[in-house]
Amino acid sequence: MADFDNNRFAPLLTSKMSPESYGKLVELGNEPLFAFVGEYTELCEPDSVYMCDDSDGDAEYIRQNSLRRGEENPLAKEGQTIHYDGSEDQGRAPGATKNLVAKELVPLMGALLAKERQEGLAEVREILKGIMKGKQAVVKLSCEGPTQSPFSIACAQMTDSFYVAHSEDLLYRRGYEHFRLMAPGERFFRFVHSAGRLDENGNSKDLDQRRIYQDLDDYIVMSANNQYAGNSVGLKKHAMRLAIKLSGTEGWLCEHMFAMAVQNEKKGRSTCFCGAFPSACGKTATAMLPGEKIIGDDIAYFRKINGEFRAVNVENGIFGIIKDVNGADDPLIFKTLQTPGREIIFSNVLTGPDNEPYWQGMGVDHPSSGRSFCGEWFAGKTDEQAKPIPLAHSNARYTLRLGYLENIDPAYNDKNGVLVEGIIYGGRDSDTSVPIEESTDWKSGILLKACTLESETTSAVIGEEGVLAPQPMANLDFISYPIGAYITNNIRFVEGMEKVPRIYAVNYFLRDNKGHFLTHKLAKKVWLHWAEQRIHNEVDAYRTPLGFIPRYEDLKSLFGEIFGEDFSEELYRELFKFRIDPWVAKISRAVRFYTRNAPDCPKEYFEIWKSTVHKLTALKERYGRFIAPGDYEESVG
Numbered sequence: 288m289a290d291f292d293n294n295r296f297a298p299l300l301t302s303k304m305s306p307e308s309y310g311k312l313v314e315l316g317n318e319p320l321f322a323f324v325g326e327y328t329e330l331c332e333p334d335s336v337y338m339c340d341d342s343d344g345d346a347e348y349i350r351q352n353s354l355r356r357g358e359e360n361p362l363a364k365e366g367q368t369i370h371y372d373g374s375e376d377q378g379r380a381p382g383a384t385k386n387l388v389a390k391e392l393v394p395l396m397g398a399l400l401a402k403e404r405q406e407g408l409a410e411v412r413e414i415l416k417g418i419m420k421g422k423q424a425v426v427k428l429s430c431e432g433p434t435q436s437p438f439s440i441a442c443a444q445m446t447d448s449f450y451v452a453h454s455e456d457l458l459y460r461r462g463y464e465h466f467r468l469m470a471p472g473e474r475f476f477r478f479v480h481s482a483g484r485l486d487e488n489g490n491s492k493d494l495d496q497r498r499i500y501q502d503l504d505d506y507i508v509m510s511a512n513n514q515y516a517g518n519s520v521g522l523k524k525h526a527m528r529l530a531i532k533l534s535g536t537e538g539w540l541c542e543h544m545f546a547m548a549v550q551n552e553k554k555g556r557s558t559c560f561c562g563a564f565p566s567a568c569g570k571t572a573t574a575m576l577p578g579e580k581i582i583g584d585d586i587a588y589f590r591k592i593n594g595e596f597r598a599v600n601v602e603n604g605i606f607g608i609i610k611d612v613n614g615a616d617d618p619l620i621f622k623t624l625q626t627p628g629r630e631i632i633f634s635n636v637l638t639g640p641d642n643e644p645y646w647q648g649m650g651v652d653h654p655s656s657g658r659s660f661c662g663e664w665f666a667g668k669t670d671e672q673a674k675p676i677p678l679a680h681s682n683a684r685y686t687l688r689l690g691y692l693e694n695i696d697p698a699y700n701d702k703n704g705v706l707v708e709g710i711i712y713g714g715r716d717s718d719t720s721v722p723i724e725e726s727t728d729w730k731s732g733i734l735l736k737a738c739t740l741e742s743e744t745t746s747a748v749i750g751e752e753g754v755l756a757p758q759p760m761a762n763l764d765f766i767s768y769p770i771g772a773y774i775t776n777n778i779r780f781v782e783g784m785e786k787v788p789r790i791y792a793v794n795y796f797l798r799d800n801k802g803h804f805l806t807h808k809l810a811k812k813v814w815l816h817w818a819e820q821r822i823h824n825e826v827d828a829y830r831t832p833l834g835f836i837p838r839y840e841d842l843k844s845l846f847g848e849i850f851g852e853d854f855s856e857e858l859y860r861e862l863f864k865f866r867i868d869p870w871v872a873k874i875s876r877a878v879r880f881y882t883r884n885a886p887d888c889p890k891e892y893f894e895i896w897k898s899t900v901h902k903l904t905a906l907k908e909r910y911g912r913f914i915a916p917g918d919y920e921e922s923v924g
């Protein structure tokens with residue numbers, strides 16, 4: 288065991304930590320961990336430092352302190368609390384977020400929020416100086432992925448926000464015991480966070496000094512003057528950026544994907560799909576489809592294990608968008624949110640006079656006044672531009688442990704992960720992609736489905752909403768090494784695998800010319816069951832210029848079996864016609880995006896995109912603007 292008596296930080300840490308806390312730190316015998324706590328205690332100057340282990344007692348200490356300080360307040364139902372972020376701290380802040388990289392790498396990072404490392408480190412360290420004065424800091428150890436597994440990445444978080452530490456306890460596997468078993472010198476990710484100075488409502492007030500800087504050379508993230516979890520919770524998007532960098536150097540993948548298993552009861556089969564959707568595009572709703580099993584809803588690691596494509600959920604909980612969660616559309620989550628005795632943090636929703644949470648699209652009557660993300664709220668309240676302020680923020684969220692959900696897949700904690708058989712890419716385009724299309728092969732799926740993914744911007748990111756933006760792999764905000772190399776790593780990952788997952792593109796947002804959605808929200812269940820049947824080679828498909836689409840009869844029987852509903856051929860033909868012009872425009876936008884933003888993107892990829900544009904344009908002469916299902920070449924198996 289390492290002896291820390293002569294360590295340069297020992298006098299400082301013994302002066303700031305209780306003997307119990309200090310004992311817990313020393314007991315692990317981990318010198319880099321000791322140095323991390325020492326270095327940032329010296330820099331941030333908290334009054335005291337509390338070291339957590341994996342006990343329920345320490346989890347309760349965190350929860351009680353968050354309540355005592357007013358970072359969270361109790362709601363009417365036992366176990367439920369409410370946390371508010373400031374009105375300008377309601378989403379991720381890309382403007383304040385930077386990947387710190389060597390000077391030579393900055394030009395290659397294109398759209399990837401890069402900053403020269405030394406300059407960035409100096410800037411953020413200056414902001415962190417003395418930032419925790421007057422507060423206690425908590426050090427909490429967690430693990431990304433199941434502990435003691437080929438996927439595990441150990442993490443240490445130091446924060447002066449008990450809300451952040453509490454969120455981490457709900458969202459991640461506890462990692463103190465994992466640290467105890469780690470080999471000497473084994474890498475772990477480090478996160479330092481401070482909410483900074485607080486105003487009278489407990490919100491971070493120095494937003495001009497908000498920074499989220501990831502040091503990709505040293506696997507450490509420093510985050511200051513914010514509280515919104517996407518900016519503050521180290522293990523979520525900060526760790527994701529570090530893991531993406533690491534996976535790029537080691538040849539595995541960290542993707543912005545859910546993992547779920549489609550249940551085929553007739554055949555006694557469970558088939559795992561992972562899917563990437565930009566924020567607020569139906570990702571959690573797909574992961575949580577009634578009748579199927581959930582493994583994770585936001586971040587997956589993929590590793591090749593015994594030649595197989597296997598995945599784990601990095602997380603152990605859900606930080607989900609609450610808008611539009613209601614009894615009809617998301618019955619499982621809705622029920623969990625209504626059940627007393629569950630430890631759930633609501634954020635940025637309305638708290639009514641009955642001390643219950645209310646949100647947009649909840650499907651129940653709500654009170655006409657209460658407290659919300661904007662302070663006191665009342666029906667008819669408007670902002671400075673005279674725009675009505677909704678009762679809860681569109682990016683308001685709930686935080687809960689996955690274990691509460693009835694539909695959790697029993698395999699979700701398996702140390703070797705689950706076998707992945709399908710990958711789904713889903714965007715939000717109201718007039719382009721069909722509801723589901725299977726790619727011809729892995730590489731074409733990556734280049735034509737994943738790389739061309741786009742979405743209208745949403746409230747999960749601060750900025751204008753509703754603007755069509757490129758979203759390669761729904762991962763643009765998190766990719767932390769040059770995009771061309773990232774695409775290549777995706778393509779090469781399956782090399783040597785016997786069974787490569789099929790790639791599907793889905794789109795739940797097709798509308799008619801009056802702006803109405805063409806299908807109901809649960810139709811996605813049919814698209815997924817069709818994909819499941821394809822994977823098991825049970826249904827034929829029609830060729831399209833970009834892949835394969837379902838035949839009418841197969842969907843008709845699935846709508847019948849699953850919902851007892853009719854599915855008209857007319858609707859089928861409208862949904863599944865191949866729209867040539869929008870696809871030409873979409874791929875052309877991708878070419879422009881990669882030309883500007885991915886300087887390292889191989890020529891070969893541009894050639895594939897450009898030749899696809901030529902091919903589609905030529906098809907227009909033969910077929911006109913649309914290709915009806917079945918018209919393109921012949922039906923294939």
Ligand code: SPV
Pocket residue numbers: 378379516517518523524565566585606747
């Ligand atoms: C997302 O926006 O993709 C989220 C929420 O999952 S956040 O933690 O803010 O990233």
Ligand code: MN
Pocket residue numbers: 543566585
């Ligand atoms: Mn996410």
